[in-house]
Amino acid sequence: QVHMAESGGGLVQAGGSLKLSCTASGLTFRRIAMGWFRQIAGKEREGVSCITATGDNTYYADSVKGRFTISRENTNNTLSLQMNNLEPEDTAMYYCAAVPGITHCSASRGSFWGQGTQVTVSS
Numbered sequence: 001q002v003h004m005a006e007s008g009g010g011l012v013q014a015g016g017s018l019k020l021s022c023t024a025s026g027l028t029f030r031r032i033a034m035g036w037f038r039q040i041a042g043k044e045r046e047g048v049s050c051i052t053a054t055g056d057n058t059y060y061a062d063s064v065k066g067r068f069t070i071s072r073e074n075t076n077n078t079l080s081l082q083m084n085n086l087e088p089e090d091t092a093m094y095y096c097a098a099v100p101g102i103t104h105c106s107a108s109r110g111s112f113w114g115q116g117t118q119v120t121v122s123s
Helices: none
Strands: 003-007 010-013 018-025 033-039 046-051 058-060 068-073 078-083 092-099 117-122
Touching: 003 092, 018 033, 018 092, 018 117, 033 068, 033 078, 046 068, 046 078, 058 068
Parallel strands: 010 117
Antiparallel strands: 003 018, 018 078, 033 046, 033 092, 046 058, 068 078, 092 117
């Protein structure tokens, strides 16, 4: 059974930083592209960033380019998202999921969703 567990969310002031982590189990993590997604209440879930299985290529949504960095550690099945210079608009529930590839970094292509971790950025 596949399980994704997100952690690292919290309350931070604008301009601050947070690092999200996702630990995966029940799948061959090193062979699967992964992504981070977020959802604001009442809105559709959107792709934030995705990374190839080997970690050699990444995708970022325009809204987070230059502020967020995605990475992965295949030896311990962990996906991370370093978020710097956070803005109130980044407030959302953040999820990790498997994706077919970084050109498919959209929620409609995500699989094996976790429960998410809440990020709240105050102004």
